[in-house]
Amino acid sequence: MSSIPDFNEAFKAVFGHAASHRVIAPGRINLIGEHIDYCGGQVMPMAIDQNTSALFRGNGGSTIRVYSDRYNELVTLVPHDVLTKKQDHWSDYAQGLLRESAHRSINKGFDLLVRSTLDSGGLSSSSSFLALLALANHFALTGESVSASDKGLRLQLALNCQRTENHFVGIPSGIMDPASILLGGLIQLDCNTLKYSHLNPLPDEYCIIILDTSTPRSLASSGYAERVEQVRAIEKILGHDRPKNGLANLDPNQLSTAQGKLPGTTLKRRLQHLVSEQQRVLEAAKCLADANITSLGLLMNESHESLKSSYDVSSPELDVITTISRQHAATLGSRMTGAGFGGCAISLCHRDLADEHNQFVAEAYFQSTGLQAGLYITDTALPASIQPI
Numbered sequence: 001m002s003s004i005p006d007f008n009e010a011f012k013a014v015f016g017h018a019a020s021h022r023v024i025a026p027g028r029i030n031l032i033g034e035h036i037d038y039c040g041g042q043v044m045p046m047a048i049d050q051n052t053s054a055l056f057r058g059n060g061g062s063t064i065r066v067y068s069d070r071y072n073e074l075v076t077l078v079p080h081d082v083l084t085k086k087q088d089h090w091s092d093y094a095q096g097l098l099r100e101s102a103h104r105s106i107n108k109g110f111d112l113l114v115r116s117t118l119d120s121g122g123l124s125s126s127s128s129f130l131a132l133l134a135l136a137n138h139f140a141l142t143g144e145s146v147s148a149s150d151k152g153l154r155l156q157l158a159l160n161c162q163r164t165e166n167h168f169v170g171i172p173s174g175i176m177d178p179a180s181i182l183l184g185g186l187i188q189l190d191c192n193t194l195k196y197s198h199l200n201p202l203p204d205e206y207c208i209i210i211l212d213t214s215t216p217r218s219l220a221s222s223g224y225a226e227r228v229e230q231v232r233a234i235e236k237i238l239g240h241d242r243p244k245n246g247l248a249n250l251d252p253n254q255l256s257t258a259q260g261k262l263p264g265t266t267l268k269r270r271l272q273h274l275v276s277e278q279q280r281v282l283e284a285a286k287c288l289a290d291a292n293i294t295s296l297g298l299l300m301n302e303s304h305e306s307l308k309s310s311y312d313v314s315s316p317e318l319d320v321i322t323t324i325s326r327q328h329a330a331t332l333g334s335r336m337t338g339a340g341f342g343g344c345a346i347s348l349c350h351r352d353l354a355d356e357h358n359q360f361v362a363e364a365y366f367q368s369t370g371l372q373a374g375l376y377i378t379d380t381a382l383p384a385s386i387q388p389i
Contacts, residue, residue, distance in 0.1 A: 007115065008389070011055040014067045014074060015111040019055035021139065021388050023112075025132040026051045026381035027123040028180040029208065029337045029346050032303050033281040035311055037174030039231050040192035040246015041278050044199070044285070045180035046208070047381040052116040052128040056136050056386065061109040066094050066133075069115040079109075086168060093126060096168025097133045100160045110140040123210070123337075123344060126169075127177035130161035131384045134182075145386050154182040154383070155194055171221060172228045184383030188285050192245045200288045201380055207351040211325060211334070211361065212374030213317040215342040223313060224339045230270050237262055247271065248278040273310035277303060297332025297348045304335035304345075313340030317369055321345055324364045330357035351377075 011019045026047040033043035059065065067074045068090060075091040078084075079098045086092050114132070118125035134157040138146055146153055161178035165171045175191050183189075189196040202208070235242050238258055243249040250258060255275050259268040280299045287296040304322055308314040314336050322334040322345050330353035336345045349357055358375040365373045 007053075007055060007113070010069075011057075011111075011113045014113055015057070015059070015065065017057060017111075019057050019111075019113070019389060021056040021136075021386050023054045023056055023132050023136050023384070023386045024051050025053075025128040025135070025181055025384035026184065027118040027125060027128050028177055029123065029210065029344075029378070030176065031186065031208075031346070032284045032300060032335070033176075033277060034303060034307055034335075034337070034340075035227060035313065036246075036248040036274055036277050036281075037176035037191040038172065038228055039235075039248045039274055040190075040243070041248030041274070042188055042190050042281050043176045044186070044188055044281055045176050046186040047180055047184045047383065048123065048208075048210075048378040049381045050117045050123060050210075050378060051381065052114065052118060052125065052132050054112050054114045054132055054136065055389075056110060056112055056139070058108070058110045058140055060107060062106050063109045064094070064098065064112070064137075065109075066091065066112045066114060069113070086170065092169050093130055093164060094133055096164035097130055097160065098137065099168060100163045101134065101137050108140050110136060112136055124177040124181065126165070127161060127173075128181055128384075130164055131157070131178055131181040134161055134178075135384055135386045139386050148184070148383055148385065151183065155179060158182050172225055182384050184381060186288075186380055188281070192249075199285060200291070202288075202348075203291055203293065205351055206293055206332070207349055207354055207377050207379070209325075209347045209349050209354060209357065210374070210376055210378050211321045211345040211347060213315070213321055213342060213344065213365075214371045214373060215315065215317045217339065217342040221339075223341050227270070227311065227313065230267060231274070234262060234267050234271055237267075248274045250275050252276075252279060269310040269312075273306045276306055276310075293348070294332055300333030300335040300346075300348055301326065307336055307340060311340075315340065315342050317342065317371065318345050320368050321361065321365050321373060322347070324361050324368070325349075325357070327364075328353070328357045328360050330354060 031044045064077045158178035165173045318336045325334040325347040330349040334347040
């Protein structure tokens with residue numbers, strides 16, 4: 001695989017030698033199935049062609065050096081140091097991943113120069129970075145790349161990435177993001193069993209457009225953690241009446257009875273979203289199998305309304321940009337993606353009208369908010385990989 005010349009020169013300038021491998025980890029959107037991955041739901045993530053990439057070389061020592069272009073900073077990590085604590089720094093992801101991966105071998109260190117095109121919130125830049133590190137670390141330890149067909153190992157690496165965020169970084173994230181990035185394509189993933197299937201891609205005449213609201217997700221971490229706590233509270237209240245495989249799998253016919261056991265309105269609305277969103281995922285899979293793209297778009301609209309009204313994770317800007325997008329003839333459906341509270345939405349559009357749509361949305365969004373939206377088409381990406389240069 002050919003390297004990008006200035007990228008390789010940057011690697012030489014930082015580390016004093018040429019890179020041997022390139023690592024690429026895509027970002028991801030979630031076509032539908034938001035906020036149900038941490039309660040046993042089935043989700044529908046899609047790896048996208050915006051990515052995190054890196055150049056790699058073993059350094060013959062026992063330390064790991066990671067340079068981030070985004071932060072213009074080099075960190076040196078000692079995998080054998082198990083006493084290092086979270087620093088609230090981007091390097092926490094690298095330190096935590098090494099700990100979860102049990103990197104203890106002598107003279108298996110490596111150098112990594114990292115770049116990212118995942119500048120928008122909600123595209124899973126942190127999981128992309130973790131997946132990239134996991135592949136680099138595995139190669140450093142074994143001298144072997146992880147085959148795209150080795151799904152078991154890829155899921156194990158995804159679990160390591162999830163545990164890094166849960167146990168070291170302190171974010172109660174689910175398995176969806178790292179699994180999507182390491183498996184690639186458009187998948188339907190059962191977050192309880194980790195069973196998954198690759199789905200039919202969108203027909204060529206349709207595309208996904210990412211709508212970046214240009215607003216920070218300042219409440220994303222705290223809001224996400226609060227929603228996880230609320231899910232756990234519902235589970236505790238329902239006790240033996242809750243589904244063993246997670247609240248998202250509650251029989252819709254039992255929803256009203258379960259809601260009757262919950263105090264106040266907030267937890268009732270939360271459960272309403274979890275159960276209805278799971279049903280939308282199952283219906284969306286049928287839509288893709290039947291190439292019923294119009295109905296898929298309607299399900300995306302319903303998902304956004306549920307996330308807005310029942311789960312309270314949207315934002316004024318996300319509501320504005322999705323509403324504007326739906327006003328254009330190109331759009332079949334539009335919804336927020338990711339944890340919410342800002343960041344990005346996605347629209348399902350006719351590809352031949354995409355440019356017109358983007359111009360229309362950009363102008364109307366600026367008139368409504370004074371903000372410049374980022375609008376770009378994305379396509380399905382291959383799984384994360386490491387290959388020789």
